[in-house]
Amino acid sequence: MTRLPRWADLVLTPLISLVLAFGLSALVILAIGESPWLALKTMVTGALGSSYGWGYTLYYATNFVFTGLAVAVAYHAGLFNIGGEGQAAMGGLGVALVCLALPWPHWALALPAAMLGGAAFGALWALIPAWLQAKRGSHIVITTIMFNFIAAAALNYLLANVLRPTGSMDPATARFPEGTALPRLTDMAAALGLDWGKATPANVSFLVALAACGLVWLLIWRTRLGYEIRAFGKSERAARYAGISPARITVVAMLISGGLAGLMAINNVMGEAGRLVLNSVEGAGFIGIAVALMGRNHPLGILLAALLFGFLYQGGGELALFTQIPRELIVVIQALVILFTGALDNMVRMLIAPLFARRGGA
Amino acid sequence: MGLTAATGDAARPATAAPPAIELRGISKAFGPVQANRDIALAVRRGTIHGIVGENGAGKSTLMSILYGFYRPDAGQILIDGREVAIRDSQAAIRAGIGMVFQHFKLVPNFTVLENVILGAEDGALLAPSLGRARRELRQLAADYQLEVDPDAVVEDLSVGHQQRVEILKALYRRADILILDEPTGVLTPPEADHLFRILRGLRDQGATVILITHKLREIMQITDAVSVMRRGEMVATVPTADTTPEALAELMVGRKVLLRVDKAPAAPGAPVMELAGLRMVDADGVERLRGIDLTVRAGEILGIAGVSGNGQSQLLQILGGYPEPGAQVTGRATLKGAALPLAGADARQRRRVGIGNIPEDRQAEGLVMDFAAWENMVFGHHRDPEYQAGAMMDNDAIRQRTARLMQRFDVRPPLSDLAARNFSGGNQQKIVCAREIEEGPALLLVGQPTRGVDIGAIEFIHRRLVEMRDAGAAILLVSVELDEILALSDRIAVMFDGRIMGERLPGATTAGELGLMMAGVGEGRAR
CATH class of the missing domain: 3.40.50.300 (P-loop containing nucleotide triphosphate hydrolases)
Incomplete structure (x- = not known):
């Protein structure tokens, strides 16, 4: 296939995919008798039109950055980690246990500990499929999917039977102590003398997510481990020739991947809910796959794609609130975006390749 | 005319x-x-x-x-x-027009007959087509010495016979x-002679x-x-x-080419590597190496001749420290007098003790095709201290080294950011050679150094290998090109079915004798 210039590959293709997805969504909205224009306006104002909307968009984006990075790190090692959902759920358990273990005096102490807890639980949940792949050849796609169900069932049990405070009817943990409340972005803006407006769940975790993007970039493209991960991901035989242990890279990459997914819990569990509830991940683990695909497994791309999906989530919520468009249709729109930016990527590439080929050949 | x-x-x-x-x-x-x-x-x-x-x-x-x-x-x-x-x-x-590709397009678990009619069936029922094909195959076999058992399963056939199936497929389609x-x-060589008779x-x-x-x-x-x-x-x-x-x-390259390798007689020194009783049983329980004894001396090129698939790849992989997964390796070896563990070793350990490795398959092993030239130039040596800068890799040092080596080994184009897959086969091989030769190994393993490499680069690579030998390195050369073995080696061992059939000196043997040994006829077998 004709090679596209880098900018076309990184910017043009996703943009065209996005336009196609939105175009098709508009047709669907037309078909049910609603105005696509109104829908778009509602989504944009709802997600980006106010500081409040922005806050929610950033909150969702933070989740997707973590799960997107998790997918990307595994992908560079040639591993398709579909278990972000379960790893993030287990990360939630880790965060909850840390938060409930001590009467934390200040969030600045609680956050690093919760990060460790979340990452460790997520990593351990990824370790089992990784070990099975490395030592037994069990395919990681299958095992990580199965581990999502196991995580959900285990949390069900734990929340209903073990972690639920006596007397509560709610399958959730007790509220975390005051000292674990993370500063919201609105509070932080206020501390700097800026008025962000109404409080939203977006919190300091967003900055942690940004830092994670930078660290993952360094890891993949600047460190020896990243070099070995990429070499193994491109060619296992070459890795073996070079003395890179396939088992070691499989395990290490999955530990990092699961750890990143688990880190997500500082945002939704610690930052937003303040306790661990059932199904706290809400599909963010799966959205991470789409985010990584669209972001070309590059941290910067993942950040942008996560913001897009944050917008779709928040704007979609507004759509259900303020129009007659049913909630299900928002899922359709999200699915179309995933379909076009992820699965049909090559179709778009094939369509625009001749334009560049002609220019190159002339 | x-x-x-x-x-x-x-x-x-x-x-x-x-x-x-x-x-x-x-x-x-x-x-x-x-x-x-x-x-x-x-x-x-x-x-x-x-x-x-x-x-x-x-x-x-x-x-x-x-x-x-x-x-x-x-x-x-x-x-x-x-x-x-x-x-x-x-x-x-x-x-x-009928085409016989270099890599056969056969269904391995189908019989010869099924492969021949595949895509040329007469109708929905196979029996009439199979009957017709059987008759035609019998006729073709008689006419052109194209004998193949029509009911044999293709994966059980030798490579030479599989090729005949490809030819039969084309002829069956009236090519x-x-x-x-x-x-x-x-x-x-005997199989090639038979092919030529068919042609x-x-x-x-x-x-x-x-x-x-x-x-x-x-x-x-x-x-x-x-x-x-x-x-x-x-x-x-x-x-x-x-x-x-x-x-x-000369027409191919556009300039005069030396087809022979110019080299002085070897001056072999002390043994660098001694190998005794190397056996290997693969994950399927098949014995691929059946007791290999070899000695490679400093300053000599030991050539291993043989048809591919007779254990040469396994030998190189074991010595290189990356036997195929699940393989059981036994035997003893020494490198420069020190024991060299054959089983359980890894490729890093091999490089540390001074074994360089130009692998048989540069695209699958020697290079990461999507990596830039500079990333490939330290591949396998990327843990060496001179390429580290604190917690990060010293990419500047690696790029500088790459620029230097690309010039010294005449890699074209000399662009260190170009991905390996965008270089020609010869220039890819020069990148691998540059990396492995410049480390100055005591023993250099070389597999198929010029497979898919153009004549100009062949000449260059051969000269480098001889230079290395003259500088005192021991070189173990595996090649399926008999001409290459004869031109480069100071001593030739012939491998067949996981065994060394015997050793010859290049001046005292002929391609014909080696060809017979490669086919399993000779002193290694009781005759």
């Missing part, structure tokens, strides 16, 4: 029938690369016509056009004087123009054979006429009887 550089009608002999295949002004570009430029070719019916050229000269593109895989940008294809449009391989088959792409690369038989019955190869010896041995391609152009077509290998090589 010979063919001249044919350009259209002018060159057509007045008396003869139109050529079986005639190409006029065929051009094909891939983006900015002009793979074929204004190609003219006329192949007379009932001849064996060779096409030679370096890698990237455009041979494969031209044959892909003939077989309908690519559409030419310009030009005409004439079969028996009539212009045809070959849109796909079905059209090529209808035009009577009277047969194109073979590098057909002898996987054959023993001569086909020619004598009026078929036309086009043979694509880089082995000039084969061109001289079997073809009637030969065309030379260089950089996408057809530079000459000459009767084989009127040319020499040296002249052809």
Whole structure:
């Protein structure tokens, strides 16, 4: 296939995919008798039109950055980690246990500990499929999917039977102590003398997510481990020739991947809910796959794609609130975006390749 | 009566029938690369016509056009004087063209008969087709020495027999123009001789054979006429009887080429590596190495001859520290007098003790094809302290080293950011050679150093290996190219079926004797 210039590959293709997805969504909205224009306006104002909307968009984006990075790190090692959902759920358990273990005096102490807890639980949940792949050849796609169900069932049990405070009817943990409340972005803006407006769940975790993007970039493209991960991901035989242990890279990459997914819990569990509830991940683990695909497994791309999906989530919520468009249709729109930016990527590439080929050949 | 550089009608002999295949002004570009430029070719019916050229000269593109895989940008294809449009391989088959690819396109778990009728069944029920194919195969076997058991499962057949199935497939489809792409690369010399007898038989019955190869010896041995391609152009077509290998090589490369390796007699020193009783049983329980004893001395090249698949790859992988997963390795070895663990070692340990490794398959092992040249230039040595800068890799140091080595090894283009897959085969191999040779190993493992490498680069790589030997390194060379073994080695060991059949000195043996040993006939077996 004709090679596209880098900018076309990184910017043009996703943009065209996005336009196609939105175009098709508009047709669907037309078909049910609603105005696509109104829908778009509602989504944009709802997600980006106010500081409040922005806050929610950033909150969702933070989740997707973590799960997107998790997918990307595994992908560079040639591993398709579909278990972000379960790893993030287990990360939630880790965060909850840390938060409930001590009467934390200040969030600045609680956050690093919760990060460790979340990452460790997520990593351990990824370790089992990784070990099975490395030592037994069990395919990681299958095992990580199965581990999502196991995580959900285990949390069900734990929340209903073990972690639920006596007397509560709610399958959730007790509220975390005051000292674990993370500063919201609105509070932080206020501390700097800026008025962000109404409080939203977006919190300091967003900055942690940004830092994670930078660290993952360094890891993949600047460190020896990243070099070995990429070499193994491109060619296992070459890795073996070079003395890179396939088992070691499989395990290490999955530990990092699961750890990143688990880190997500500082945002939704610690930052937003303040306790661990059932199904706290809400599909963010799966959205991470789409985010990584669209972001070309590059941290910067993942950040942008996560913001897009944050917008779709928040704007979609507004759509259900303020129009007659049913909630299900928002899922359709999200699915179309995933379909076009992820699965049909090559179709778009094939369509625009001749334009560049002609220019190159002339 | 010979063919001249044919350009259209002018060159057509007045008396003869139109050529079986005639190409006029065929051009094909891939983006900015002009793979074929204004190609003219006329192949007379009932001849064996060779096409030679370096890698990237455009041979494969031209044959892909003939077989309908690519559409030419310009030009005409004439079969028996009539212009045809070959849109796909079905059209090529209808035009009577059959293709035998370098990598066979057979279904391994089908029988010979099932493979032959695949895609050419007469109807929904297989029995009539199978019956017809069985009768035809019997006839073809008798006519052309193409004996194959029609009920054998293809994966159980030797490579030579699998190739015959490919030829039978083409003949069953009524091909009277047969194109073979590098057909002898996987054959023993006796198998190659048999193939040539088949091809001569086909020619004598009026078929036309086009043979694509880089082995000039084969061109001289079997073809009637030969065309030379260089950089996408057809530079000459000459009767084989009127040319020499040296002249052809010069036409291919565009300058004078030394086909022989110039080297002084070796001055072997102390043993660098001694290997005793190396055995290996693979994950399926098959014994692939059955007790190998070898000694490689400083300052000598020990060549291992053999048809591929007789344990050479396993030998190199074990010595390189990456035996195939699940393999059980036993035996003893020493390197410079110190024990060298054969089992349970890894490739890093091998590099640490001074074993360099130019692997057999540079694209799957020696290089990460998507990595830039600079990333590949330290591949396997990337843990060395000089490439580390704190917690990060010292990419600047690696780039500088790459620039230096690319210049010293004449890697073209000298762009360290270019991905390995965008270099030609010869330049990819130069990157691997540069990396492994510059580490100054005491023992260098070399597998198929010039497979898929153009003549100019072959010359360069051979010279570097001899230089290394002269500097006192021990070199273990594995190659399926007997010519390469004979030209480079100071001592030759022949491998067959996981054993060393015997050792010979290059001056005191012949290709014929080695060929017999490669086929398992000789002192290693009680005879």
